[in-house]
Amino acid sequence: xxxxxxxxxxxxxxxxxxxxxxxxxxxxxxxxxxxxxxxxxxxxxxxxxxxxxxxxxxxxxxxxxxxxxxxxxxxxxxxxxxxxxxxxxxxxxxxxxxxxxxxxxxxxxxxxxxxxxxxxxxxxxxxxxxxxxxxxxxxxxxxxxxxxxxxxxxxxxxxxxxxxxxxxxxxxxxxxxxxxxxxxxxxxxxxxxxxxxxxxxxxxxxxxxxxxxxxxxxxxxxxxxxxxxxxxxxxxxxxxxxxxxxxxxxxxxxxxxxxxxxxxxxxxxxxxxxxxxxxxxxxxxxxxxxxxxxxxxxxxxxxxxxxxxxxxxxxxxxxxxxxxxxxxxxxxxxxxxxxxxxxxxxxxxxxxxxxx
Amino acid sequence: xxxxxxxxxxxxxxxxxxxxxxxxxxxxxxxxxxxxxxxxxxxxxxxxxxxxxxxxxxxxxxxxxxxxxxxxxxxxxxxxxxxxxxxxxxxxxxxxxxxxxxxxxxxxxxxxxxxxxxxxxxxxxxxxxxxxxxxxxxxxxxxxxxxxxxxxxxxxxxxxxxxxxxxxxxxxxxxxxxxxxxxxxxxxxxxxxxxxxxxxxxxxxxxxxxxxxxxxxxxxxxxxxxxxxxxxxxxxxxxxxxxxxxxxxxxxxxxxxxxxxxxxxxxxxxxxxxxxxxxxxxxxxxxxxxxxxxxxxxxxxxxxxxxxxxxxxxxxxxxxxxxxxxxxxxxxxxxxxxxxxxxxxxxxxxxxxxxx
Numbered sequence: 129x130x131x132x133x134x135x136x137x138x139x140x141x142x143x144x145x146x147x148x149x150x151x152x153x154x155x156x157x158x159x160x161x162x163x164x165x166x167x168x169x170x171x172x173x174x175x176x177x178x179x180x181x182x183x184x185x186x187x188x189x190x191x192x193x194x195x196x197x198x199x200x201x202x203x204x205x206x207x208x209x210x211x212x213x214x215x216x217x218x219x220x221x222x223x224x225x226x227x228x229x230x231x232x233x234x235x236x237x238x239x240x241x242x243x244x245x246x247x248x249x250x251x252x253x254x255x256x257x258x259x260x261x262x263x264x265x266x267x268x269x270x271x272x273x274x275x276x277x278x279x280x281x282x283x284x285x286x287x288x289x290x291x292x293x294x295x296x297x298x299x300x301x302x303x304x305x306x307x308x309x310x311x312x313x314x315x316x317x318x319x320x321x322x323x324x325x326x327x328x329x330x331x332x333x334x335x336x337x338x339x340x341x342x343x344x345x346x347x348x349x350x351x352x353x354x355x356x357x358x359x360x361x362x363x364x365x366x367x368x369x370x371x372x373x374x375x376x377x378x379x380x381x382x383x384x385x386x387x388x389x390x391x392x393x394x395x396x397x398x399x400x401x402x403x404x405x406x407x408x409x410x411x412x413x414x415x416x417x418x419x420x421x422x423x424x425x426x427x428x429x430x431x432x433x434x435x436x437x438x439x440x441x442x443x444x445x446x447x448x449x450x451x452x453x454x455x456x457x458x459x460x461x462x463x464x465x466x467x468x469x470x471x472x473x474x475x476x477x478x479x480x481x482x483x484x
Numbered sequence: 485x486x487x488x489x490x491x492x493x494x495x496x497x498x499x500x501x502x503x504x505x506x507x508x509x510x511x512x513x514x515x516x517x518x519x520x521x522x523x524x525x526x527x528x529x530x531x532x533x534x535x536x537x538x539x540x541x542x543x544x545x546x547x548x549x550x551x552x553x554x555x556x557x558x559x560x561x562x563x564x565x566x567x568x569x570x571x572x573x574x575x576x577x578x579x580x581x582x583x584x585x586x587x588x589x590x591x592x593x594x595x596x597x598x599x600x601x602x603x604x605x606x607x608x609x610x611x612x613x614x615x616x617x618x619x620x621x622x623x624x625x626x627x628x629x630x631x632x633x634x635x636x637x638x639x640x641x642x643x644x645x646x647x648x649x650x651x652x653x654x655x656x657x658x659x660x661x662x663x664x665x666x667x668x669x670x671x672x673x674x675x676x677x678x679x680x681x682x683x684x685x686x687x688x689x690x691x692x693x694x695x696x697x698x699x700x701x702x703x704x705x706x707x708x709x710x711x712x713x714x715x716x717x718x719x720x721x722x723x724x725x726x727x728x729x730x731x732x733x734x735x736x737x738x739x740x741x742x743x744x745x746x747x748x749x750x751x752x753x754x755x756x757x758x759x760x761x762x763x764x765x766x767x768x769x770x771x772x773x774x775x776x777x778x779x780x781x782x783x784x785x786x787x788x789x790x791x792x793x794x795x796x797x798x799x800x801x802x803x804x805x806x807x808x809x810x811x812x813x814x815x816x817x818x819x820x821x822x823x824x825x826x827x828x829x830x831x832x833x834x835x836x837x838x839x840x
Contacts, residue, residue, distance in 0.1 A: 254763075259763050259764075259796075260763065261763050265621075265733070266646055286730070286732045287762045287763060288733040288734075288738075288762065289731045289733065290622055290647065291622060291647045291731045293729060293730035293731025293732070294730055296730060297729075373649060373653075374642070374645045374649035374650055374653040375646040375647045375648065375650050376642045376644065376645055376649070377621070377644040377645065377646050382644075382738060382739075383738075384738070384741060384768065385739075385740060388765070403642055406617065406643045406739050406740070407610075407615050407617050407739060408615075409739070409740035409765060412740065412765040412772075413768075416768075416769070416772035419776075420772060420773060420776030420777040421777075440615075
């Protein structure tokens with residue numbers, strides 16, 4: 129009988145753990161309950177400008193400075209909105225519009241060129257509060273595709289529009305329409321010509337999205353934000369892959385793949401080899417791992433980028449942010465243009481390479 | 485001390501339950517381990533032909549018989565492939581090609597018409613074994629969009645192609661190309677004219693996808709299958725919504741929303757109000773609930789259709805199948821054209837209305 133007494137603490141602990149596990153599993157997932165509503169949420173914005181084989185050795189100091197400066201300005205554009213009490217959606221939009229207008233990034237002006245030497249732009253946006261979303265694919269004339277995605281979300285019964293129809297909707301909504309030549313830069317023209325030359329001597333099929341060094345580079349821009357009201361939002365915009373053909377659509381305009389936001393879990397914007405990101409439903413998977421497997425935003429994002437995508441050869445990264453202001457910016461490529469700004473860091477912090 | 489003895493069975497049970505819970509949670513998710521590899525898997529095929537306000541009162545006996553017959557033939561086409569030792573992907577393809585060729589369903593021939601009186605077809609397919617996928621959006625000339633999706637999956641580096649580019653790829657791959665008039669039926673022309681008439685007197689914006697009775701109806705076809713090797717596959721094809729404009733894309737061509745397959749979890753094809761299905765990443769959510777929250781395929785599908793979509797007003801349904809041959813066909817609308825055929829049911833079983 130005395131032996132039983134020794135077992136008591138063990139049994140007690142086992143029962144307690146079991147019971148707490150049961151309760152934890154049955155309770156509906158609602159992190160917001162634990163937050164004091166009277167305190168504003170810690171406003172935060174993250175941006176990315178694409179991932180891939182971005183090596184310090186392959187970049188001039190001047191170009192590196194241009195990228196860092198542009199990331200800082202994108203963060204400031206978004207953070208300014210949040211600081212003035214603005215909505216996460218508007219902050220995401222401001223940061224992405226800045227990057228779309230910059231010729232440095234593969235989105236809006238300066239986007240990569242298709243096989244035919246044209247631009248076909250994709251973008252999407254999602255509101256973590258309402259769950260509403262909007263997306264455009266293959267637009268050619270709307271100056272800021274992210275604004276077209278927002279208009280679709282707010283002023284149409286649809287989530288996704290493509291091609292000339294999407295351009296027509298953007299025009300009808302009063303968005304700025306530009307001549308397709310507006311988007312084209314000398315740099316991207318040269319990149320396309322280089323690939324077309326390589327294609328002539330390459331029998332393995334058509335080549336897509338090679339950087340100067342012949343390595344993979346995935347240009348996309350994106351932002352996620354948390355406003356003082358506790359609302360999350362995410363957005364992504366891209367020109368896709370250099371030399372893309374056949375109306376190829378990547379993950380950026382796909383809700384669940386390139387973009388996802390839900391106040392109860394996280395806001396995510398992804399960048400990388402889009403086909404892998406579509407098949408793995410990357411952005412929503414981070415949210416699902418938080419909701420169903422009870423991982424933190426960092427654990428969930430790492431699981432997707434390193435444990436799922438990396439073994440498949442799915443190169444890229446993502447930015448993710450939760451309602452408490454916890455965030456992560458993992459990538460499995462050589463580098464990712466990225467940065468953040470929040471209430472704790474009055475100055476924007478930007479990074480390009482690994483181990484920065 | 486005697487009192488402790490009474491507690492023993494309770495404690496014993498609690499510890500056992502706790503331990504089994506721990507093991508279940510920590511073990512990597514792999515249902516296949518428990519199956520004896522030497523036994524073939526229970527070949528199964530499910531199809532759907534769309535969901536919505538499908539009421540017996542609004543349908544003639546003759547039309548009802550035509551639908552039931554077509555569903556049976558689609559099932560037989562797919563099951564025949566499985567019975568001959570064919571792959572799940574080929575079974576899904578055979579069932580969907582049959583429904584695309586039938587003028588009864590909103591896919592391929594007989595698809596609904598856009599605002600301009602044209603057809604814009606969407607389709608997607610996913611292989612649960614390799615995780616590869618293919619999709620087309622807004623194609624206008626390839627006779628069987630599901631075959632174009634399959635070609636993209638197998639013969640291109642991409643997952644998704646849209647518009648004229650996708651049609652060009654399909655042609656390059658040797659698929660049958662038809663004049664756009666091939667798809668148009670008298671019935672769909674009348675349906676479009678009716679909506680256009682209603683639109684003239686309606687100031688709430690443009691009307692989409694109303695059935696004869698003025699109620700919602702979402703036409704899509706889809707199939708999921710399990711072959712004897714334990715491989716799952718899923719596919720979906722649609723003409724979208726009557727009177728759709730601006731190159732609207734619904735959930736059918738979106739991997740994760742309308743279609744998803746993974747051997748370790750399930751194969752899913754969805755049909756319903758596409759915008760809700762995109763925002764809720766419906767098809768992948770069923771898989772995520774199985775993998776991360778350890779629900780069965782039926783529990784997971786019910787959670788998505790009834791607990792998530794219904795409160796949002798997201799009308800529709802889905803078919804889902806796991807590697808053990810367990811399946812479910814839930815819908816929150818008035819009806820869903822649906823059916824199944826497997827080793828246990830030598831005759832195909834088809835259903836249209838609720839409570840059948």
